[in-house]
Amino acid sequence: MIDSLNDMDWNEVWKSRTKENRESSPGRDCARIWESRESALSFWNMCRQERSRIDKTVWETDITDESRVLDIGAGPGTLAIPFAQKAAHVTTVEPAEGMCSVMQEKMAEFGVKNITIVQKRWEEVDVVKDLQAPYDVVIASFSLGMQDIRAAIEKMQQASSKYVYLYHFAGETSWDRQWQELWPRLHGRAYLPGPKCDVLYNVLYQMGIYPHIRTFRLEHNQRYSNLDEAISALAPQAQAESEEQKAILGEYLRGALREEDGALLMPGSSIRVKMWWEKDLS
Numbered sequence: 001m002i003d004s005l006n007d008m009d010w011n012e013v014w015k016s017r018t019k020e021n022r023e024s025s026p027g028r029d030c031a032r033i034w035e036s037r038e039s040a041l042s043f044w045n046m047c048r049q050e051r052s053r054i055d056k057t058v059w060e061t062d063i064t065d066e067s068r069v070l071d072i073g074a075g076p077g078t079l080a081i082p083f084a085q086k087a088a089h090v091t092t093v094e095p096a097e098g099m100c101s102v103m104q105e106k107m108a109e110f111g112v113k114n115i116t117i118v119q120k121r122w123e124e125v126d127v128v129k130d131l132q133a134p135y136d137v138v139i140a141s142f143s144l145g146m147q148d149i150r151a152a153i154e155k156m157q158q159a160s161s162k163y164v165y166l167y168h169f170a171g172e173t174s175w176d177r178q179w180q181e182l183w184p185r186l187h188g189r190a191y192l193p194g195p196k197c198d199v200l201y202n203v204l205y206q207m208g209i210y211p212h213i214r215t216f217r218l219e220h221n222q223r224y225s226n227l228d229e230a231i232s233a234l235a236p237q238a239q240a241e242s243e244e245q246k247a248i249l250g251e252y253l254r255g256a257l258r259e260e261d262g263a264l265l266m267p268g269s270s271i272r273v274k275m276w277w278e279k280d281l282s
């Protein structure tokens with residue numbers, strides 16, 4: 001028993017939790033839920049409402065006006081745009097079409113020209129051919145949708161000349177609880193959440209990387225003007241396609257949404273973890 005625990009390969013634990021999560025909710029892959037422009041824009045708007053997370057992330061990242069940054073899973077540019085306003089250059093890796101198109105719009109809106117977008121999954125990126133490595137800072141923030149996390153981190157190390165920053169989740173998030181409650185009703189099976197930071201820490205440890213860790217809680221409320229808007233926004237993520245499934249989602253939302261100032265709020269909360277290290281010290 002003790003021997004088998006000592007032999008435990010944490011990358012295999014990450015792989016099997018990711019696989020279970022994808023099999024329990026096919027289509028809820030971390031990149032595929034952001035294909036549409038509407039979901040990308042609503043993610044951008046929600047992030048701007050919780051601006052302190054963005055400001056703190058940028059402020060806590062060791063960059064100067066000469067830094068070159070690689071932002072993996074950049075989404076609509078929530079961090080990439082403020083990074084680009086502070087650093088010399090940002091390369092973003094982002095596979096979802098909706099996210100890339102909103103990022104381009106936001107670059108134009110904010111007059112930011114020093115971002116290069118690579119529209120690929122990180123697993124598909126060739127560090128030599130697709131990027132201009134090395135980067136002073138490599139960051140992946142709430143975007144660890146990779147099945148082989150060890151290979152993904154090895155590639156981040158290859159692309160970095162100094163720092164790697166990872167942000168992920170600790171414990172059960174409010175949406176894990178939401179999908180766990182809804183999945184049996186909507187799809188007749190259990191929802192299994194993806195791997196969390198305990199597994200990530202152990203993978204890093206087995207790679208000989210001993211990161212700094214900071215843990216913080218993030219409260220975030222998604223606003224909807226009415227119930228129909230909330231149903232349409234969440235139906236793709238809930239994979240609620242039939243009228244019957246949409247009715248189940250609506251019934252759930254009626255109980256979960258809170259009225260405030262004439263709008264409906266979906267309260268969300270999660271514990272987040274920042275893990276970061278300096279390459280030469282790992």
Ligand SMILES: C[S@@+](CC[C@H](N)C(=O)[O-])C[C@H]1O[C@@H](n2cnc3c(N)ncnc32)[C@H](O)[C@@H]1O
Pocket residue numbers: 030031032034047072073074075076078079093094095096099120121122123140141142143144145146
């Ligand atoms: C929740 S958003 C986070 C956006 C941004 N990093 C932030 O902190 O606001 C997650 C993003 O990661 C991207 N993503 C998921 N899996 C990925 C992968 N394997 N390679 C690259 N990006 C990925 C998704 O498409 C999505 O845009």
